Amino acid sequence: xxxxxxxxxxxxxxxxxxxxxxxxxxxxxxxxxxxxxxxxxxxxxxxxxxxxxxxxxxxxxxxxxxxxxxxxxxxxxxxxxxxxxxxxxxxxxxxxxxxxxxxxxxxxxxxxxxxxxxxxxxxxxxxxxxxxxxxxxxxxxxxxxxxxxxxxxxxxxxxxxxxxxxxxxxxxxxxxxxxxxxxxxxxxxxxxxxxxxxxxxxxxxxxxxxxxxxxxxxxxxxxxxxxxxxxxxxxxxxxxxx
Amino acid sequence: xxxxxxxxxxxxxxxxxxxxxxxxxxxxxxxxxxxxxxxxxxxxxxxxxxxxxxxxxxxxxxxxxxxxxxxxxxxxxxxxxxxxxxxxxxxxxxxxxxxxxxxxxxxxxxxxxxxxxxxxxxxxxxxxxxxxxxxxxxxxxxxxxxxxxxxxxxxxxxxxxxxxxxxxxxxxxxxxxxxxxxxxxxxxxxxxxxxxxxxxxxxxxxxxxxxxxxxxxxxxx
Numbered sequence: 001x002x003x004x005x006x007x008x009x010x011x012x013x014x015x016x017x018x019x020x021x022x023x024x025x026x027x028x029x030x031x032x033x034x035x036x037x038x039x040x041x042x043x044x045x046x047x048x049x050x051x052x053x054x055x056x057x058x059x060x061x062x063x064x065x066x067x068x069x070x071x072x073x074x075x076x077x078x079x080x081x082x083x084x085x086x087x088x089x090x091x092x093x094x095x096x097x098x099x100x101x102x103x104x105x106x107x108x109x110x111x112x113x114x115x116x117x118x119x120x121x122x123x124x125x126x127x128x129x130x131x132x133x134x135x136x137x138x139x140x141x142x143x144x145x146x147x148x149x150x151x152x153x154x155x156x157x158x159x160x161x162x163x164x165x166x167x168x169x170x171x172x173x174x175x176x177x178x179x180x181x182x183x184x185x186x187x188x189x190x191x192x193x194x195x196x197x198x199x200x201x202x203x204x205x206x207x208x209x210x211x212x213x214x215x216x217x218x219x220x221x222x223x224x225x226x227x228x229x230x231x232x233x234x235x236x237x238x239x240x241x242x
Numbered sequence: 243x244x245x246x247x248x249x250x251x252x253x254x255x256x257x258x259x260x261x262x263x264x265x266x267x268x269x270x271x272x273x274x275x276x277x278x279x280x281x282x283x284x285x286x287x288x289x290x291x292x293x294x295x296x297x298x299x300x301x302x303x304x305x306x307x308x309x310x311x312x313x314x315x316x317x318x319x320x321x322x323x324x325x326x327x328x329x330x331x332x333x334x335x336x337x338x339x340x341x342x343x344x345x346x347x348x349x350x351x352x353x354x355x356x357x358x359x360x361x362x363x364x365x366x367x368x369x370x371x372x373x374x375x376x377x378x379x380x381x382x383x384x385x386x387x388x389x390x391x392x393x394x395x396x397x398x399x400x401x402x403x404x405x406x407x408x409x410x411x412x413x414x415x416x417x418x419x420x421x422x423x424x425x426x427x428x429x430x431x432x433x434x435x436x437x438x439x440x441x442x443x444x445x446x447x448x449x450x451x452x453x454x455x456x457x458x459x460x461x462x463x
Contacts, residue, residue, distance in 0.1 A: 023255035080456075126415070142406055146397035155460040156393045160407060163389055164455050 009226055012086055020219045027212030034205030044198050051115050052199075058108040059187070061101045065133060065212060066168055068098030072140075076158035081224040086222075088154035091161060092144050095212055095219035099137035106130060116180060125174035126182035133171060136164040140201040150229075245330035246338045252303055253342030264346040269439055271304040286363045293362035294372065294423035298416050301351045301376060302383065303352050306405050308347045309387040313458070317395050326462050332455035340384045340451065348380030354379045364427075371426040371436075375419040378439040382415050385443075387452035392457035406430070415442055 038056035045052035072094045079087035109127070112121045121127065132168045140157050147153035175184040193200055257264055278296050279289060295383050316322035332351050364372065369444055390408035394400040422435035 117428070128417075132410045132413055135406075139407045141412065143393060143397070143404055146394070146399070148398075151461075152396070156397075156457060157390075157461070159453060159457050160393055165410070175379050 010084060013223060013226060016219045017225055018217055020223075023212045023216035024220065027209050027216055030205050030209035031211065034209055038202035040207060042202055043196075046132045050114060051112060054108050054112040055199075056107055056202055056206050058112060059203060060210040062105040062130070063207060064210045065098060065102040065105050065130065066171060067211070068094050068101060068214060069133065069137070069161075069165065069223055073161050073168075076161040079154065079158045080162070088151075088158070089222050089225050090218065091158060093177065093225060094218055095137055095140045095157075095161075097143070097221070099134060099141065101210070102130065102134040102137060102238060103215070106134060121180050125178040126171065129167060129171040129174050133164075133167055136160075136167060140164070191200050194230045207219060243340040245328060246334055249325070249335060249338040250345075253339060254345060259344070263308065264350055267304050267308045267347050270307055270348045271300055271351055271354055274300040274303065274360060275362070275431070278367050290363040290365060293364040294368065294420045294427070295365075296362060297359060297372065298357050298375075298379075298419045298423075301355065301380065302409075302412055302416055304351055305347055305380060305383045305387065306408060308343070309391045309404050309408070310401055312343050312388055313395055314389040314391070314400070317448070319460070322458070323462055324456060325361040332450040332458060336388055336451040336458065337447075338452045340388050343388070344381050344384040348376075348384055352376040352380060364423075366425050367426045367429070371423050371432045374436060375422045375432075375439060378415055378436060378443055379415045379419045381438070382443045382446045383412055385446040386415075387409050388454040389457065390448050392461065395461040407433070415439065418442070 034056065036063070038051055039193070042053070042056075044050050056131055058073035072091045075091040075094065076089045078084055079091060106127075113122070114120050140160055144153045147156070177181055186195055187203070271386060275296060275389060278292075282292065313322060328335070352373060355372055359369065359372055361405045379401065387404070387408050390404045390411075393407060394403045399405050418439045422432035422439070425432045425435060
């Protein structure tokens with residue numbers, strides 16, 4: 001059994017129809033649980049007070065911003081190497097979702113920064129590199145849609161996604177390389193997380209919820225696009241007949 | 243290597259004969275910089291404080307403005323197809339195009355910058371670093387721009403699209419360029435910033451022609 005079995009669009013559509021409701025259901029459960037634990041049951045921070053609860057949205061959104069881009073770059077590489085149409089569709093439809101997560105991370109970070117740092121925005125390395133990531137997403141969306149030929153747009157978008165992936169390690173390590181205002185990693189560390197489990201549990205629940213939300217949205221978008229292409233081909237065939 | 247030299251010579255000759263292009267980029271640079279004293283106000287100390295940023299941002303925009311000339315004309319008249327078909331590696335051809343582009347935009351911009359810096363009252367310690375950082379930075383801009391220009395070939399509204407694609411990638415080049423000049427003005431060593439700029443150039447030198455070549459190949463399909 002190889003991965004190629006899932007490369008068939010018909011099989012993909014059948015599988016997606018099964019997976020999608022599970023993603024939506026489990027994602028909604030995790031989201032509700034995470035929000036309940038995070039917003040109502042977890043303790044306030046001894047320094048940040050109640051503002052710390054913004055973290056339960058901000059941190060998973062920021063993780064997803066990177067995760068979605070990494071997925072997009074991977075799908076782009078697959079599309080370029082094996083010329084796989086499904087990978088093209090996956091990369092194209094992941095970009096708006098990733099841009100959404102990046103936007104949420106930027107906005108929630110800004111809302112947190114106002115009471116904590118006393119400013120909505122600072123030009124430190126982490127914030128700047130995430131802003132660049134947001135622009136990369138927008139550039140990718142614009143490029144993919146700028147061509148009359150769908151294939152050509154997808155191919156150009158794939159190359160851009162790979163070029164832009166140099167930004168991912170810069171974002172991850174920006175808090176270590178530069179002396180920034182943004183705090184360094186406290187969960188994904190070699191010596192284990194430095195957060196108490198009462199805060200870590202809702203954070204992970206939210207991360208799982210966001211991941212499932214991403215998968216669900218991606219599947220919905222991809223199914224819609226496949227159906228759209230089918231309809232376009234049928235229309236074209238009918239136009240050719242008459 | 244013969245193809246490389248021949249292509250650089252051809253592009254330079256085209257740029258010289260059509261003349262106006264390179265001059266227009268420098269004219270844009272001069273005019274935009276001159277706008278700042280009117281916009282910000284003519285106080286000498288404020289202008290001196292923001293001069294490195296003004297010069298770098300406008301140089302960046304001027305370089306962006308000229309990117310469509312990199313491949314578009316060759317794409318339109320079909321000579322790009324012939325270049326793709328030549329036995330020379332496509333990445334090398336892209337590199338030659340970038341070199342010619344830098345010689346007709348990056349280099350004139352670098353030469354014009356110190357004169358404009360005078361009008362902005364830049365401190366004397368800043369001049370050698372300004373020229374050095376532009377010399378190190380503008381080739382990176384040409385290389386990154388080649389990727390964007392190749393990707394946007396044949397797209398609708400390609401000019402705006404190229405700026406949208408390339409500008410986010412050029413931000414680090416500018417940060418370290420301005421950082422070097424600011425460090426020199428503050429009496430610190432500009433060396434670390436210049437070294438980082440050099441590192442960016444060295445990373446872009448092999449990677450960008452390769453990515454641009456891939457983009458050109460799929461544009462030609």
